[in-house]
Amino acid sequence: METVELQKGTTVSDPLPSPALTGTSQVLVSARGLQKSFHDRPILKNVDFDMHRGDITVIIGKSGSGKSTLLRALAGLTEPDAGEIRIEGQTVFADGARTKEWDTLSGDVGMIFQTYTLWPHMNVLDNLTLAPRKTRGMAASEARDRAEAALDEVGMKHHILSRSTQLSGGERQRVAIARALMMKPKLLLCDEITSALDPPVAAEVLDVLRRLKEEDNIAVALVTHDMAFASKAADRLVFFLNGEIAVNTTPDEAFENCSNAELQKFVDAVRF
C-alpha cells in the first residue's frame, strides 16, 4: 500500500492527485493549500486533501490540530483564508470566497455533528421532512416515503413519530444520519459523532456509515478517536498534526508499519 507522508511545513504546489490513492475510486472532493487562522493562530497550514467516492476517510489527531476546521471548511460552515476546494472537479471555493458553483453543489454535502442536533420541538418525521419540503418543494407524501426509507436504512423506522427527546444518544445520531440522507448527499462529513456514545452504540452508528459507503457509494469523512473503527472500516487514515496532514495512508500502514513517531505516539495513547 502506498503511503504519502508530508513533512511539516511542506507546501504542495502541484495539485495531486494521482487519480486515486485507493486505486479504484474517483476523486469527489479535493482541497489544495487550505489555510485558516483564528486570532493569528494558524489552524490549517496549506492542507491538501482528497476524498474519493465510496471511501471512508478517518481523520485523527489531537484536539486543536485542525481536523474539525477542515470538515467545516469542506461543509461551507467556515471560510478558509486561502486555498481552493473542488467538488466533482468544479471549484466551489477559491480566492477566499465561495463561488457560484457552491450554491448548487453544496446540496451534495451533508454533515453530522458531535452534539445531537435534532430539533427537539419536532418529531423524527418533521426533522427529516422539513428541509426537503421547504428547500426542494417536495410534497408531504413523497417526503414521508423518503423519510421512511431513510429511517429504514438506519434501523429507526419504528421511531418515525417519536420526539427526538425520547431517543437515546445512539438513536439520535442514527436519525441525524437519516436526516442528512434525505438530501441525497454524495459526501457525508461526520465530526466526532460517536464521541458521546457507549462503544456498542458507537459500533451501531459506525455500521450504518459502512453500509452507506458500500450501498450508496457515499464518501464519508469521519473525525474520530475510535481506533477500533478506524482500523476496521477506514479506507484512508489521515493524521493531523499542528494544522498539517502529517500522515495520509491506509489503516494497515498506520497501525502496523507506521514510521511517523507522532502518529505512533497518538495511536498508542488512544487505541483500544
Added chain:
Amino acid sequence: MNGYTFDWDVVARALPSMLEGLGLTLQITVITIVLSMVLAIPVAVGRMSKIEVIRWTAQGYIELFRCTPLLVQLFWIFYALPALTGVTLPGYVSALIALTANLTAFMAETYRSGFQSVPVEQVEAGRMLQLNRFQQLRYIIVPQAMRQQLPVILSLNISLFKDTALVSTIAVSDLMFISNTISAQNYRALEIFTLAALIYFAIAFPVSLITSAIERRMQNMAGPGFKPGPGLLARMMPGTKVATA
C-alpha cells in the same frame, strides 16, 4: 380601623364605570402586546446582526427604552413630541406608542436571549440542509426561543398590564383614570382603589399561575430524573422552603 365606615354602595355604583375602564385597559394591553411581539423580532435580529450600524442602532434603541422611566417616555411622546413635530397625538395613540416602544425593547432582549439559547449546531444543521436564514429563524430558532422564553414573555405581559395604569396621567380613561375620577368625586379612596386593585389582581393572578405552570412543565421536560418544584400556590403556603440557586 380609625373609625372608618365602609360605603359599599359606592363600590356597587362605581363598578360598571370601572369595568368600562378595564375594557380600555385590556384593549391597550392586547394591542401593545401584539405589536411588541411582532416588532421585537426584527429588533432582536438587528441586535445580533454582524453589521455594526444595525447592531448598534438596535442596541441603542433597547437601552434608551430600558434605561428611562416609562412615565418619562409617556410624557415625552404626549407633551414633548408635539413641540418637536407640531403634531399633537391623542392620549390613546400616545399611550399605545409609548407602551409599545417600551415593551418592544424588553421583548427584543428576551427574544435575543432565547435565540442565543438555541445551540449553534442546531442552526448549522439547518444550514447544512439548505435552509436559508429566514427558514432557520422560522422553523428552528423562533419556535424554540419562544418556548424557552415563554415564562419571561408572560411576566413582561403581566407587568405591562399593570403599567398601563400610567396612561391615566395623560387623560386616557382606563381603569385607573376612572377609579381616580370616581374616588375624587366621592372621597371614597379606600373602597375605590381597593376595588381597582382587586380587578387588576383578578386579571394578573391567573396569568401568573399559568406562567408558573408553564415554567414547571418546561422544567419537567428538562430531562428524566428531574424533580419538579412546587407550584406557585404551594410555594405561597407559609413554611414552604424556597430553594435558592
